[in-house]
Amino acid sequence: MGKKLSKKQESSETVHSQRIDEIMKTDNNEVQKEIKILVLGTGDSGKSTFLKQLQILYKGGFCEQDRFLYRTTIRVNLMYNMKTLIQIVEDLKIKIQKRTQKIVKRFDRSKKYCEENLTEKMKNAIINLWNDPGFKQAYERRNRFELSDSANYYFDSCERIFKEEYQPNDKDILFCRIPTTGVNEIELEVNNKFWKVVDVGGQRSERRKWIHQFESATIVVYITSVSEFDQQLSEDRSINRMHESLLLFDTISNGDFFKKKNFFILFNKIDILKKKLQTVDLSVCFPKYKGGKDLSLAIKFIKDKFMEIGENSTRNLFFQQTCAIDTENIKNIFGAVTTTVLEDDLKGGGYL
Structure with a gap:
């Protein structure tokens, strides 16, 4: 019933x-x-x-310790999502701007998704890639790929997330993906x-x-x-x-x-x-x-x-x-x- x-x-x-x-x-x-x-x-x-x-x-x-632990996970999620988005661009042969092609190569050389990789240069790279219309197009065609529904939220919040004093708010944590x-x-x-x-x-x-x-x-x-x-x-x-x-x-x-x-x-x-x-x-x-x-x-x-x-x-x-x-x-x-x-x-x- x-x-x-x-x-x-x-x-x-x-x-x-x-x-x-x-x-x-x-x-x-x-x-x-x-x-x-x-x-x-x-x-x-x-x-x-x-x-x-x-x-x-x-x-x-969430207590302060919980938020600190989520901070690292959220940043790693952000990098992993961009890596996946690059894969979508390449697999679907979506055209991107010439200046972002060099940034893509930088990501290809980055094998680890960890805190020490989250440099100022990496932050700027993510922002520039996300601002490329080709990457927005790739996001809209993500259904055949393993890209989180929250990826766009994190990309839009990249500047805030990369700040040294960053502490995740409740919405950041709710969007955070950790497989159970x-x-x-x-x-x-x-x-x-x-x-x-x-x-x-x-x-x-x-x-x-x-x-x-x-x-x-x-x-x-x-x-x-x-x-x-x-x-x-x-x-x-x-x-x-x-x-x-x-x-x-x-x-x-x-x-x-x-x-x-x-x-x-x-x-x-x-x-x-x-x-x-x-x-x-x-x-x-x-x-x-x-x-x-x-x-x-x-x-x-x-x-x-x-x-x-x-x-x-x-x-x-x-x-x-x-x-x-x-x-x-x-x-x-x-x-x-x-x-x-x-x-x-x-x-x-x-x-x-």
Whole structure:
């Protein structure tokens, strides 16, 4: 059963939430002490960004030491992204200005992506390359290459990022790309309850580590990047990312561990999807799609694909559109998740 929360439902949820708070104040011991939320999805879907947002919202954000560590990673990300952009220019034989051709050779000689390579000359090189119209054109044609969606943000911020006193702000950190390996978790106290939110690696090689996390999970937040419908897996260039996400959802949702678990399915990177639909048709991924550039029709079509997978189940599927770098958006989404979990617990105990 698929659900998307309307304004009327959101109002109803507020009433339910208030009722839950009243019950928990008077009889808190009847509700389980720690609730586990499992965050799943393929690589690059936005799971790690989701957890970073929870760190900002409920754990006081990032300390000075965290920001210092992210500073190096962000700078390395920036260099790696430019190296990839150069590869796109070369592979697609995009014309660039003569003066930038010499700068490209300098990057070709730079094999290490580390702090000591981030010199003033390197900063100027990145800025000059990014200002070349050919590189802007290459960025718009990045779908067949492994270039981060946040690359343009970092390129535009290059001057600030290279300053000696640079300390990453929250947005810099949210955009920072570090592939999840193993299991990451964050413990929160929300609505007088303790929550453990677990994020596991989305790449194929990491998925075998998920199994021991399944049984004790109360609910699953499944994140899919809807903007990647025209992109391929980094592990297997013959596999479309959206198809892989649907296949993974099928495997998880119809497995023994989750037959009766509710799912929150987050359609992430909705802002990028809206822009991409203006130039790339969803039919490149789903040939039967006939909705053209209409965002609502595209979302409905993708939602129906997920619904088809879970149509024989009695569980609830809750659908939400998200932009993982939008803190307020994630706050509302997580509020809906926690309220749903608590309602189910209290209903099971005969409270609602």
